[in-house]
Amino acid sequence: MQIKDCLHIAILVSDLERAEHFYGKILGLSQVDRSLNFPGTWYQIGNLQIHLIVDTTIQSQLHNSEKLGRNRHIAFSVTNLDEAKSQLIAHGCEVQMSASGRAALFTIDPDGNVIELNLG
The missing domain is CATH 3.10.180.10 (2,3-Dihydroxybiphenyl 1,2-Dioxygenase, domain 1)
Structure with a gap:
């Protein structure tokens, strides 16, 4: 395959x-x-x-709230990470910068799905 x-x-x-x-x-x-x-x-x-x-019966599957990147997640590329961070914060979204020090952040959608945003 x-x-x-x-x-x-x-x-x-x-x-x-x-x-x-x-x-x-x-x-x-x-x-x-x-x-x-x-x-x-x-x-x-x-x-x-x-x-x-x-699916109205789903429950959040967040296993590690201290390091969001260690949960199941989807990663998207953004052109401006600072702008993305500001927009998320302005909308009251949780933002956690990557613990590795790379240009990336993590946020959570309203159902607890983790989203990674990378500069690139």
């Missing part, structure tokens, strides 16, 4: 409106059309899609 590409990542969310605010407004992802008949929203980042899928 040879994997050619990553097509999408599915993220479970309990409240679609709250998740759309985080991913669409705070992170600024571009929403794309979807034709499926269950609740959710799709976003496009380059060739990759992020699929928000509603």
